[in-house]
Amino acid sequence: MKEVALAVEMKEIVKVYPNGVVANRGVDFSVEEGEIHALVGENGAGKTTLMKILFGMEQPTSGQIKIFGKDVRIHSPHDAITLGIGMVHQHFMLVPSLTVAENVILGIEPRRGWSIDREKARKMVEEASEKFGLPIPPDEVVRDLPVGIKQRVEIVKALIRGAKILILDEPTAVLTPQETEELFESLRNLTEKGVTIIFISHKLKEVKAISHRLTILRDGRHMGTFVTDEITEEEISKRMVGREVELVIERPEPKPGEVVLRVEELGYVRDDGVRMLNGVSFSLRSGEILGVAGVEGNGQRELVEILTGLRSGATGSVKLHGEEILGLDAYGIRRRSVSHIPEDRVEFGVALKAPIWENVVSDRYWKPPFGGKIRIFPKVMKAFTAKAIEEFSIKADNPDTPVMMLSGGNMQKVVVAREFTSNAKLLIADQPTRGIDVGSTEFVRKKLIEARDSGLAILLVSADLQEILQLSDRIVVMYKGEIVGYFPQNRGLTEEELGYYMLGVKRHEPSRLKEAIVA
Amino acid sequence: MRRFSAYEWVRTAVTIGIALALGYLVLVFTVDDPNGAFKWFLWGPLSRMRRIVELIDYTIPLIFAGLAVSIVFQAEIFNIGAEGQLFMGAVGATFAALYFPQIPVIHVILVAAFAMLVGGAWASIPAYMKAKWNASELVSSLMMNYVAFFLGLYFINYHMRDLKAGYLVSYKFPETAWLPRILKRYNLHAGVFIAVGFVFLVWFFLYRTRFGYEIRMMGFNKNFAMFSGIKVNNVVLYAQIVSGMVAGLAGAVELMGLYKRFVWQVSPGYGFDGIIVALLARNNPLLVLPAAFLVGYFRTGAYVMSRMTGIAPEIVTTLQAVIILLITAEAFLEFWKRRKIIREAMKAEGGDVQ
Numbered sequence: 115m116k117e118v119a120l121a122v123e124m125k126e127i128v129k130v131y132p133n134g135v136v137a138n139r140g141v142d143f144s145v146e147e148g149e150i151h152a153l154v155g156e157n158g159a160g161k162t163t164l165m166k167i168l169f170g171m172e173q174p175t176s177g178q179i180k181i182f183g184k185d186v187r188i189h190s191p192h193d194a195i196t197l198g199i200g201m202v203h204q205h206f207m208l209v210p211s212l213t214v215a216e217n218v219i220l221g222i223e224p225r226r227g228w229s230i231d232r233e234k235a236r237k238m239v240e241e242a243s244e245k246f247g248l249p250i251p252p253d254e255v256v257r258d259l260p261v262g263i264k265q266r267v268e269i270v271k272a273l274i275r276g277a278k279i280l281i282l283d284e285p286t287a288v289l290t291p292q293e294t295e296e297l298f299e300s301l302r303n304l305t306e307k308g309v310t311i312i313f314i315s316h317k318l319k320e321v322k323a324i325s326h327r328l329t330i331l332r333d334g335r336h337m338g339t340f341v342t343d344e345i346t347e348e349e350i351s352k353r354m355v356g357r358e359v360e361l362v363i364e365r366p367e368p369k370p371g372e373v374v375l376r377v378e379e380l381g382y383v384r385d386d387g388v389r390m391l392n393g394v395s396f397s398l399r400s401g402e403i404l405g406v407a408g409v410e411g412n413g414q415r416e417l418v419e420i421l422t423g424l425r426s427g428a429t430g431s432v433k434l435h436g437e438e439i440l441g442l443d444a445y446g447i448r449r450r451s452v453s454h455i456p457e458d459r460v461e462f463g464v465a466l467k468a469p470i471w472e473n474v475v476s477d478r479y480w481k482p483p484f485g486g487k488i489r490i491f492p493k494v495m496k497a498f499t500a501k502a503i504e505e506f507s508i509k510a511d512n513p514d515t516p517v518m519m520l521s522g523g524n525m526q527k528v529v530v531a532r533e534f535t536s537n538a539k540l541l542i543a544d545q546p547t548r549g550i551d552v553g554s555t556e557f558v559r560k561k562l563i564e565a566r567d568s569g570l571a572i573l574l575v576s577a578d579l580q581e582i583l584q585l586s587d588r589i590v591v592m593y594k595g596e597i598v599g600y601f602p603q604n605r606g607l608t609e610e611e612l613g614y615y616m617l618g619v620k621r622h623e624p625s626r627l628k629e630a631i632v633a
Numbered sequence: 634m635r636r637f638s639a640y641e642w643v644r645t646a647v648t649i650g651i652a653l654a655l656g657y658l659v660l661v662f663t664v665d666d667p668n669g670a671f672k673w674f675l676w677g678p679l680s681r682m683r684r685i686v687e688l689i690d691y692t693i694p695l696i697f698a699g700l701a702v703s704i705v706f707q708a709e710i711f712n713i714g715a716e717g718q719l720f721m722g723a724v725g726a727t728f729a730a731l732y733f734p735q736i737p738v739i740h741v742i743l744v745a746a747f748a749m750l751v752g753g754a755w756a757s758i759p760a761y762m763k764a765k766w767n768a769s770e771l772v773s774s775l776m777m778n779y780v781a782f783f784l785g786l787y788f789i790n791y792h793m794r795d796l797k798a799g800y801l802v803s804y805k806f807p808e809t810a811w812l813p814r815i816l817k818r819y820n821l822h823a824g825v826f827i828a829v830g831f832v833f834l835v836w837f838f839l840y841r842t843r844f845g846y847e848i849r850m851m852g853f854n855k856n857f858a859m860f861s862g863i864k865v866n867n868v869v870l871y872a873q874i875v876s877g878m879v880a881g882l883a884g885a886v887e888l889m890g891l892y893k894r895f896v897w898q899v900s901p902g903y904g905f906d907g908i909i910v911a912l913l914a915r916n917n918p919l920l921v922l923p924a925a926f927l928v929g930y931f932r933t934g935a936y937v938m939s940r941m942t943g944i945a946p947e948i949v950t951t952l953q954a955v956i957i958l959l960i961t962a963e964a965f966l967e968f969w970k971r972r973k974i975i976r977e978a979m980k981a982e983g984g985d986v987q
Contacts, residue, residue: 422860443864444860449862456860461854462860464854465853467853472849476857476861476863477862479843479846480843488844489842490845
């Protein structure tokens with residue numbers, strides 16, 4: 115075997131989080147110099163944890179790390195950077211109000227006397243940008259840049275600090291297919307300049323397209339390292355999930371009923387004066403799923419929060435069964451039979467320290483049989499939860515288990531169990547399968563279809579195009595707070611085509627967009 | 634209900650141990666016979682029947698105060714105005730005792746009810762400012778304690794003062810506003826039953842009513858509560874008002890049971906001790922009972938020691954400070970918990986990692 119220098123060598127890494135979750139169970143992971151190495155695995159398989167350990171953000175419970183052949187202990191990201199490791203996170207770590215150049219040189223500013231040498235800074239950034247083949251506009255304010263460029267800024271930021279090993283955490287999650295292509299081009303360029311790249315992903319097509327070798331994690335364990343060309347997608351996915359995944363979800367023809375939700379000319383201006391929603395109009399009937407596609411941050415969050423009463427100050431009209439509900443708070447909207455699966459389950463969806471049963475009844479503790487005018491009935495609540503745990507196959511000992519002790523997927527199932535058992539007329543599902551394992555994802559999607567078929571009206575907001583295409587009966591695409599595309603059915607529609615609308619390259623005629631309101 | 638885990642027990646026990654050790658150390662450095670003094674402190678409260686009664690009497694207001702603080706703390710509202718609410722409750726009780734119709738039994742109930750009303754009203758001021766303008770209840774409730782103190786003394790000293798008493802107290806309550814004694818020879822009053830009853834009442838309120846559920850969910854995660862359709866601004870209001878009512882009752886019970894008139898010229902400090910009780914009890918009403926007893930025991934021990942040896946009873950403040958510091962220091966003994974978690978997690982792994 116040919117001797118290749120190893121950039122990273124991690125041995126027997128074990129990580130137990132303070133809440134008892136075991137994220138890594140003795141993982142071996144090594145990366146050769148100058149390769150693009152994909153780290154694949156389901157959400158919750160321990161990929162991000164392993165990389166956080168490498169970048170010094172988490173301390174391993176046990177195990178050794180070698181960087182370029184030298185034993186190291188990495189206590190902080192600062193240590194990691196000194197060792198030549200850079201990381202681009204899923205959520206960008208940029209200051210939105212500063213320019214590109216200012217962001218890149220933050221903390222390593224060239225000085226002239228007491229002040230920053232702006233000319234030099236600008237030149238540094240331009241040189242780096244040129245050297246690595248990553249064009250970025252040094253004087254633009256970061257806030258106004260498209261996601262793809264922001265990501266490039268992050269990469270340059272890492273490289274200018276001397277990164278020889280670059281970790282990219284799910285870099286394509288927020289990109290359109292077109293932007294993804296450009297990113298890959300840049301990454302290939304970088305390896306030619308001697309940069310080693312670790313690419314975290316669970317999208318197999320991308321992994322096949324970009325990586326030289328790949329390592330598979332499942333449930334915190336190492337499931338093998340392979341040369342990418344010598345392993346098929348099927349083989350990878352089998353090792354990732356441990357069984358054949360049923361990627362096709364049975365979706366019978368929808369039988370839409372009467373209009374449940376009618377949104378007209380919805381507008382919203384954020385506190386800082388940025389217009390987040392503009393003239394958003396659509397309607398939703400019972401027994402159908404309307405998908406809202408779009409790159410994150412194009413007004414979807416605001417839309418959902420306004421519809422569910424968590425955000426006030428919008429203009430326009432939102433009618434639920436003909437009743438104007440714009441301006442009601444969450445209390446009022448919940449009591450009008452609207453369910454909501456929130457985008458951020460830890461922030462909104464659950465009370466971590468509370469037991470499962472208290473989480474499952476949080477929207478109905480006040481009504482029979484769970485509670486009366488004054489009392490609540492924990493026995494009834496627990497019995498109901500025990501049934502829900504079974505029906506939604508939540509992995510938990512009993513209803514008294516604190517939600518904190520559950521995995522992400524099971525936490526989401528607690529949320530789903532609540533929102534699907536509330537006898538709602540309308541369900542607003544915001545990224546319902548984000549960050550959960552394949553098994554749970556499949557489960558949640560099947561439940562969504564099931565609920566649709568029993569007459570629920572579902573608004574599905576998702577950045578996952580596969581999910582949108584798989585589940586939606588009709589699709590609208592949001593771009594910069596507006597609906598720019600409307601597809602009355604998803605047959606023959608591809609992710610690429612949707613991508614053009616998400617990027618604002620293509621746009622439907624106003625007359626076609628009006629069709630999103632069906633009578 | 635949140636389980637009081639082995640970890641919490643150990644943490645509490647170690648905390649109390651350290652506090653006692655520190656108290657002892659202070660004695661070693663300050664008095665000639667630290668062992669003798671410490672013995673009085675440790676066993677004094679149990680050395681005479683009279684002192685046991687004193688201990689129980691002292692525990693009663695601490696139970697109420699601990700319950701009051703637990704209610705707001707469960708909602709993650711840091712209203713530390715129990716002191717002022719209790720004081721105002723006592724002033725209200727004095728007014729009701731002196732001027733309300735003197736019908737046996739009914740009078741006691743009216744006095745208690747009026748004290749709760751005043752305590753609740755007093756608590757509603759920072760509560761309203763929090764709900765309406767998001768004013769920090771920590772600051773406003775603390776400030777309100779001073780207002781309560783001086784306003785209360787004004788009412789007592791200028792309108793209800795007994796000039797014949799020779800010192801600054803209110804008129805003596807009519808007998809219809811006395812709580813009955815339950816021991817002939819000792820001053821043990823029926824307030825102890827009311828206090829224990831309220832332990833269960835507050836427990837029921839927090840764990841068996843929708844209001845308690847709302848309070849607790851808001852305490853766990855305010856966004857979650859809002860998202861679930863709980864009107865959090867209402868919860869902010871009534872959690873503090875109910876808490877203020879319990880604190881107000883403490884003032885009434887204390888006066889009707891123990892002193893039979895308004896006697897305080899300095900704020901009695903029960904409200905602040907209630908914070909320690911709630912911390913020790915982890916805001917669980919059922920655990921408020923032993924926690925109040927423990928804090929009461931320290932206090933009584935310090936008084937007995939002071940009477941027997943002349944050492945200032947304020948030494949107990951040192952102990953309490955240590956307890957507050959260690960209980961609220963989240964990281965204290967965290968390593969113990971973490972090691973246990975790792976061991977547990979690894980055990981569950983079935984030994985495929987060492």
